[in-house]
Amino acid sequence: MPHTIALAGNPNSGKTSIFNELTGSTQYVGNWPGVTVGKKEGYLKGDKRHVVVDLPGIYSLSPYTLEEVVTRDFLLDGKPDLIINVVDATNLERNLYLTTQLVETGIPVLIALNMMDVLERNGDIIQVQVLSEALGCPIIETSAVSRAGLKDLVKTAVHMVDKAEGSGKVAKFSTPVEKALLQIEHLIATLVPPDTLRWFTIKVFEHDEKVMQRLNLSDQAAHQIATIIESVEKSMDDSAESLITNDRYEYLTGITAACHKKARKMGTLSVSDKIDRVVTNRWLALPIFFAVMWGVYFIAIQSVGDLFIGWIEWFFGDLIGAN
Ligand SMILES: Nc1nc2c(ncn2[C@@H]2O[C@H](COP(=O)(O)OP(=O)(O)O)[C@@H](O)[C@H]2O)c(=O)[nH]1
Ligand SMILES: [Mg+2]
Missing domain, CATH: 1.10.287.1770 (Helix Hairpins)
Structure with a gap:
């Protein structure tokens, strides 16, 4: 019997991209029994001892959506040997909300910290060792588009399955x-x-x-x-x-x-932040203010104003005055 590795994570975290890279041409696409939610399965490339399952994208293991129910039923009844939790590094906290729930199932969790290319481009930093220790789960940094980290991911996953390593640390409540x-x-x-x-x-x-x-x-x-x-x-x-x-x-x-x-360099500021920086600048703020006010005056009095006066003169002078 091959071992099962389940890929779980938020929608758009990169699960399917990673799944495609891990399984290559061995994948089989179908539906979950009784529902129209897509199911993808395949062997790890060149390794028929490990089956990978791409689970539906979800934010939580609550029972409210079909995707959530399919995922949690599979985790509880399908008994995968390992969960690879694909986490979008650029949306860390929201993605980890699901991670804490996956850890609670008791299944060992390996985190693929994906979208690292985007995170690095933004100049943000995640101290992976600190995060890994806090969650009690190994973390491999990946970028599904450049395939960075995927070899390490497979190696660690196979190692965890073979060693049947334990699960992560559960969240503590009040x-x-x-x-x-x-x-x-x-x-x-x-x-x-x-x-x-x-x-x-x-x-x-x-x-x-x-x-x-x-x-x-x-x-x-x-x-x-x-x-x-x-x-x-x-x-x-x-x-x-x-x-x-x-x-x-x-x-x-x-x-x-x-x-x-989180980095907050000029290059990564949003457009409205950039505008704010200029219009609230100590030296530029007042000249910009007067220029804008002059612009408003000019438009109101000179162009639109002239147009109105022209209309009024025409209305009273030519139209009414002619009668
Ligand atoms: N820049 C970047 N884009 C990625 C990465 N992984 C996935 N994507 C893109 O993110 C989008 C969602 O990926 P997908 O694999 O469909 O996510 P899923 O919904 O979790 O299956 C796609 O456009 C991917 O090309 C990554 O590591 N870096
Ligand atoms: Mg997908």
């Missing part, structure tokens, strides 16, 4: 949320594989209907869980789902603040 998660964990621990327990626990806390159906809890357990969630929602005055979202972003902001330096 104390009241962690307390509730611990209580829920005890109630569902015997119902799910140990590796996936963190993921299921968070989903139960978020009232994820699909997960609740799947777990088929006893009435008593369901009631206990409802009470746990209600008590946190009441004390924190927020819904369980948004507590998780907010804590997740807070956790990520802490990580990215430590490893991501």
Whole structure:
């Protein structure tokens, strides 16, 4: 049986570009069972021991879109040996929001930090070692268009699959949320594989209907869980789902603040920033202001004004005066 490597990430992060480079002509294109979401599969080039699957692009593992459901069902039931999480380096925080959820599935995660060419062109810097340690996942910097880093990516992926290396570090939430998660964990621990327990626990806390159906809890357990969630929602005055979202972003902001330096050079300023720089310049601001005011006066009085006066004279003098 070949090992399975799943490519997961946000839409437009470069999954399909990387998939094409990894699999070459061995790819097979079909649909996921029962839905019209495209599925691409193929062997690693020259290596029939590893199958790569290109998963649909998603922002989160919630149950709201078909793509999210297809992806999470595949991760939980298809049991891939490794996830290559393709991360758009130019949109780090938003992409890592999904990464934290992939790590929770208990499947080992290798990050392909893609679009490095764009990041470098912008002059931004990501301290990859710091990020890798914070997430507990190996990171390979890649650029799918120039193929930079792809050989390293394959080598590391195969190594991780062979060694069956463990999963990354899970995000920590605020104390009241962690307390509730611990209580829920005890109630569902015997119902799910140990590796996936963190993921299921968070989903139960978020009232994820699909997960609740799947777990088929006893009435008593369901009631206990409802009470746990209600008590946190009441004390924190927020819904369980948004507590998780907010804590997740807070956790990520802490990580990215430590490893991501954004350049703000003249060459990378937006057009409106560039205009701002000129019109608010200490020496140029007043002359520009007077020039603009003179321009407005000139247009209003000289050209448009003359035109109006001409019309009025014609209307009263020629048209009415003639009668
Ligand atoms: N500059 C640059 N563009 C990339 C890179 N990877 C992918 N792209 C481009 O980004 C777009 C989205 O890529 P695609 O592979 O379709 O993303 P997917 O939605 O994750 O499958 C395409 O136009 C790619 O050519 C990269 O590393 N650098
Ligand atoms: Mg794609």
